Amino acid sequence: MSNSLDQARYQLALANRIGAHEGVLDGFGHISLCHPTDPSRYLLSRSRSPELVEPADILEFTLDSELVTRSDVLPYGECVIHGCIYQARADVGAICHHHSTAILPFCIAGVELQPVFGLGATMGAIVPFWDSRDEFGDTPMVVTKPEQGQSLARALGPHAMVLMRRHGATVVGATLQEAVFRSIFSHRNAELQLRTQALGQVSPLSRGEAELAGSYSLRERPMGRAWEYWTTRLKKAGELPPHGPA
Amino acid sequence: MSNSLDQARYQLALANRIGAHEGVLDGFGHISLCHPTDPSRYLLSRSRSPELVEPADILEFTLDSELVTRSDVLPYGECVIHGCIYQARADVGAICHHHSTAILPFCIAGVELQPVFGLGATMGAIVPFWDSRDEFGDTPMVVTKPEQGQSLARALGPHAMVLMRRHGATVVGATLQEAVFRSIFSHRNAELQLRTQALGQVSPLSRGEAELAGSYSLRERPMGRAWEYWTTRLKKAGELPPHGPA
Amino acid sequence: MSNSLDQARYQLALANRIGAHEGVLDGFGHISLCHPTDPSRYLLSRSRSPELVEPADILEFTLDSELVTRSDVLPYGECVIHGCIYQARADVGAICHHHSTAILPFCIAGVELQPVFGLGATMGAIVPFWDSRDEFGDTPMVVTKPEQGQSLARALGPHAMVLMRRHGATVVGATLQEAVFRSIFSHRNAELQLRTQALGQVSPLSRGEAELAGSYSLRERPMGRAWEYWTTRLKKAGELPPHGPA
Amino acid sequence: MSNSLDQARYQLALANRIGAHEGVLDGFGHISLCHPTDPSRYLLSRSRSPELVEPADILEFTLDSELVTRSDVLPYGECVIHGCIYQARADVGAICHHHSTAILPFCIAGVELQPVFGLGATMGAIVPFWDSRDEFGDTPMVVTKPEQGQSLARALGPHAMVLMRRHGATVVGATLQEAVFRSIFSHRNAELQLRTQALGQVSPLSRGEAELAGSYSLRERPMGRAWEYWTTRLKKAGELPPHGPA
Numbered sequence: 001m002s003n004s005l006d007q008a009r010y011q012l013a014l015a016n017r018i019g020a021h022e023g024v025l026d027g028f029g030h031i032s033l034c035h036p037t038d039p040s041r042y043l044l045s046r047s048r049s050p051e052l053v054e055p056a057d058i059l060e061f062t063l064d065s066e067l068v069t070r071s072d073v074l075p076y077g078e079c080v081i082h083g084c085i086y087q088a089r090a091d092v093g094a095i096c097h098h099h100s101t102a103i104l105p106f107c108i109a110g111v112e113l114q115p116v117f118g119l120g121a122t123m124g125a126i127v128p129f130w131d132s133r134d135e136f137g138d139t140p141m142v143v144t145k146p147e148q149g150q151s152l153a154r155a156l157g158p159h160a161m162v163l164m165r166r167h168g169a170t171v172v173g174a175t176l177q178e179a180v181f182r183s184i185f186s187h188r189n190a191e192l193q194l195r196t197q198a199l200g201q202v203s204p205l206s207r208g209e210a211e212l213a214g215s216y217s218l219r220e221r222p223m224g225r226a227w228e229y230w231t232t233r234l235k236k237a238g239e240l241p242p243h244g245p246a
Numbered sequence: 247m248s249n250s251l252d253q254a255r256y257q258l259a260l261a262n263r264i265g266a267h268e269g270v271l272d273g274f275g276h277i278s279l280c281h282p283t284d285p286s287r288y289l290l291s292r293s294r295s296p297e298l299v300e301p302a303d304i305l306e307f308t309l310d311s312e313l314v315t316r317s318d319v320l321p322y323g324e325c326v327i328h329g330c331i332y333q334a335r336a337d338v339g340a341i342c343h344h345h346s347t348a349i350l351p352f353c354i355a356g357v358e359l360q361p362v363f364g365l366g367a368t369m370g371a372i373v374p375f376w377d378s379r380d381e382f383g384d385t386p387m388v389v390t391k392p393e394q395g396q397s398l399a400r401a402l403g404p405h406a407m408v409l410m411r412r413h414g415a416t417v418v419g420a421t422l423q424e425a426v427f428r429s430i431f432s433h434r435n436a437e438l439q440l441r442t443q444a445l446g447q448v449s450p451l452s453r454g455e456a457e458l459a460g461s462y463s464l465r466e467r468p469m470g471r472a473w474e475y476w477t478t479r480l481k482k483a484g485e486l487p488p489h490g491p492a
Numbered sequence: 493m494s495n496s497l498d499q500a501r502y503q504l505a506l507a508n509r510i511g512a513h514e515g516v517l518d519g520f521g522h523i524s525l526c527h528p529t530d531p532s533r534y535l536l537s538r539s540r541s542p543e544l545v546e547p548a549d550i551l552e553f554t555l556d557s558e559l560v561t562r563s564d565v566l567p568y569g570e571c572v573i574h575g576c577i578y579q580a581r582a583d584v585g586a587i588c589h590h591h592s593t594a595i596l597p598f599c600i601a602g603v604e605l606q607p608v609f610g611l612g613a614t615m616g617a618i619v620p621f622w623d624s625r626d627e628f629g630d631t632p633m634v635v636t637k638p639e640q641g642q643s644l645a646r647a648l649g650p651h652a653m654v655l656m657r658r659h660g661a662t663v664v665g666a667t668l669q670e671a672v673f674r675s676i677f678s679h680r681n682a683e684l685q686l687r688t689q690a691l692g693q694v695s696p697l698s699r700g701e702a703e704l705a706g707s708y709s710l711r712e713r714p715m716g717r718a719w720e721y722w723t724t725r726l727k728k729a730g731e732l733p734p735h736g737p738a
Numbered sequence: 739m740s741n742s743l744d745q746a747r748y749q750l751a752l753a754n755r756i757g758a759h760e761g762v763l764d765g766f767g768h769i770s771l772c773h774p775t776d777p778s779r780y781l782l783s784r785s786r787s788p789e790l791v792e793p794a795d796i797l798e799f800t801l802d803s804e805l806v807t808r809s810d811v812l813p814y815g816e817c818v819i820h821g822c823i824y825q826a827r828a829d830v831g832a833i834c835h836h837h838s839t840a841i842l843p844f845c846i847a848g849v850e851l852q853p854v855f856g857l858g859a860t861m862g863a864i865v866p867f868w869d870s871r872d873e874f875g876d877t878p879m880v881v882t883k884p885e886q887g888q889s890l891a892r893a894l895g896p897h898a899m900v901l902m903r904r905h906g907a908t909v910v911g912a913t914l915q916e917a918v919f920r921s922i923f924s925h926r927n928a929e930l931q932l933r934t935q936a937l938g939q940v941s942p943l944s945r946g947e948a949e950l951a952g953s954y955s956l957r958e959r960p961m962g963r964a965w966e967y968w969t970t971r972l973k974k975a976g977e978l979p980p981h982g983p984a
Binding site for chain 3: 027028047048049051052074077098101104105106107109110111133137138139140141142165166167168194197198217238239
């Protein structure tokens with residue numbers, strides 16, 4: 001068991017760094033992963049910028065977002081985003097919460113994301129909106145309370161991604177690779193949609209195209225090719241996570 | 247023969263890395279090259295991101311896109327783009343298929359590319375559009391079947407480049423250098439056209455200017471200068487391909 | 493005392509380099525810091541680009557912007573920006589003056605900055621405008637005279653940031669970390685507001701959200717996380733300041 | 739004499755690399771310098787991308803753009819831009835011809851550059867337009883004939899910079915530092931003007947402000963600070979030119 005947990009922590013640190021290196025995460029945002037053997041727990045770094053996360057930073061939480069790991073380091077303030085979604089969605093294996101510069105304009109303007117190329121269709125045909133103001137009025141624009149996390153999980157529903165008004169996005173995947181792949185290509189889709197709007201009318205994929213392209217892109221071959229690419233880029237930049245002690 | 251083939255594989259790996267380093271290719275997209283001595287075959291990497299391609303990754307295909315190299319590695323799913331164009335165009339020596347962030351807005355909005363500066367005129371006066379939906383209805387937005395590749399080749403016709411709606415672009419050249427040069431400068435032209443549209447009315451080159459500038463730019467001196475530049479940039483970044491075994 | 497002064501000079505050099513590395517400062521712009529033990533003095537580099545500042549470049553000035561350090565190096569021409577604000581605002585511990593590519597369009601168009609995400613709210617609910625032409629007519633677009641610095645300080649009033657028409661921005665903080673944090677995230681906010689405007693209507697944080705988010709973001713945990721992130725990025729780039737002699 | 743010539747060649751190679759590193763020059767474009775001791779000659783690299791230019795690449799030309807250096811390397815095709823301007827303007831000591839991504843949209847749309855911040859005012863209050871089509875009809879969009887260079891020099895007149903429709907810009911300076919400083923900051927001004935137009939109405943410097951700010955910025959202190967900055971950035975990137983043999 002210790003072996004698969006070590007590997008999970010390494011993979012999660014790697015995913016954090018890939019998300020940062022490819023422009024989805026910056027100083028803030030975080031990625032979590034279901035515990036590899038205990039479905040009642042999830043893994044998430046201590047409060048640290050994703051680009052810096054090491055295997056040794058990874059903490060264990062219950063699905064109620066109680067810290068299990070004995071440690072005096074600080075967790076992120078927004079753990080409940082992860083716990084509440086894992087509670088609501090047994091099919092979800094990994095979650096990425098971010099505030100990318102491509103996604104945020106859609107969150108600020110309230111403009112719908114539409115799949116504009118094949119890889120963008122991995123975000124699903126519908127990307128719902130959640131506005132913390134609807135249920136909670138004025139807040140510090142963070143999701144720190146269980147009832148807020150539950151509300152967000154309800155807005156996500158069965159979908160792959162939810163936009164959070166004036167805040168960012170939360171993206172889920174069956175696996176860590178899928179959550180990262182979807183986060184990066186929905187971010188690219190947003191950038192393309194934004195650039196296209198400056199040029200002319202956006203003509204998105206049809207519903208049928210989006211469904212076919214989404215499934216096609218989430219197969220092992222394209223996801224594996226991208227994962228090798230992102231990992232090699234990290235390695236060339238000297239940014240692979242260190243192999244930390246268990 | 248083995249010698250010229252080794253060299254072709256090295257040059258093709260180099261071209262893939264140049265395309266990635268200069269921003270035309272990312273995790274996806276691919277470049278192919280006619281076999282240096284056997285016109286009934288072409289060379290294309292196994293399924294791998296262009297930035298990582300090594301000479302040892304290069305496979306041989308018939309023009310029907312049957313894999314000739316004995317290997318258990320996976321080819322790209324879209325080989326037929328290359329095979330079908332080589333079948334239709336004896337004058338084509340190399341092909342680049344990509345989804346660059348500058349070209350895609352034109353593919354999504356359906357806005358025509360126009361040559362806006364001398365080097366951009368290398369894409370030719372007319373850049374046709376192809377929409378997979380016209381003949382094939384809803385697809386996963388990839389070109390994987392011979393009849394799709396043939397349809398794309400027909401849309402390309404005698405031109406140097408074809409835009410693929412909601413998908414990307416396919417660019418051809420008499421030589422590898424020409425295909426890369428044209429891919430990079432049509433990408434730059436698209437970026438400039440997009441930026442100009444945000445500023446005021448685009449006033450493109452006249453037809454006469456475009457023809458003269460296209461021919462002028464595709465001579466040995468400018469193409470050689472750019473090739474030295476891109477190769478040196480790769481070298482400084484430590485990204486030249488390794489010299490692989492035959 | 494010498495110890496805390498050495499540390500202050502190192503921290504100020506570090507802050508200059510962080511501001512440059514994160515895109516707020518370029519060849520021009522500067523950051524100052526109150527003297528750690530003598531409230532009648534402030535610290536500011538000699539005339540040098542922020543990315544290059546070393547602890548040994550840091551000079552001492554009176555609040556009248558008289559150079560105290562015996563030296564024949566040149567100070568910046570715009571010292572009075574710093575001195576006049578320290579004179580007017582006892583609560584200010586550090587000041588950043590910059591001309592970032594995200595902030596300048598707002599200074600040139602005269603468009604109001606609005607908090608569009610939580611971290612952007614650190615700039616405060618109101619960001620006033622100052623136009624040198626109002627009181628001083630045609631100038632070389634620099635703030636070099638005490639009466640100009642005093643006018644700017646009046647425009648800043650009790651706020652955290654002031655936009656300078658056709659010039660740039662001046663941002664203050666209780667501490668060096670706060671001034672840098674606010675400079676970077678107001679810059680990001682401006683970039684997001686600009687990008688959102690190209691997409692649709694900007695729907696900013698409510699006044700209540702802005703106040704809550706501003707306070708939340710300026711706590712130790714987020715500021716410390718960002719500071720570790722920026723410092724580590726500098727370190728990885730080999731850009732940490734040298735430890736200079738006192 | 740050999741000493742000052744060696745130094746001039748080194749400085750010119752350095753200037754080419756600075757222009758490339760700061761985003762004004764790419765694979766194409768070139769910078770020339772008056773011969774340090776012989777006013778009837780100028781120095782210009784052989785046909786090579788600016789980022790790669792070495793002191794040993796620098797050739798000598800007469801003001802009629804006849805190559806003096808005995809060499810079998812190829813010169814740039816557009817030497818006459820330099821020769822014809824030196825013939826017309828005894829006050830010009832260095833010239834930069836480029837096609838930057840910020841300047842080109844103005845050349846393509848025919849929109850006037852306006853000084854929008856202090857450093858941008860170094861381009862002068864008026865930046866004239868030249869259109870090769872007016873006198874020469876359809877051309878390959880390059881300036882290769884003496885009569886074309888002379889026409890361009892007439893359009894430049896007494897100004898510091900001329901925009902070339904659908905082509906690029908040519909910028910002059912009394913010294914090499916001034917030509918580079920003006921090229922970089924007019925490029926930045928263009929980028930800011932473009933971004934501001936997307937946000938709201940551009941409100942440029944008044945004529946009086948532009949004159950005062952232009953003179954102020956072209957003094958030794960700001961130009962020297964920027965030169966140290968750009969040179970240090972090159973050095974950190976390992977991109978300083980080698981010291982070539984005379």
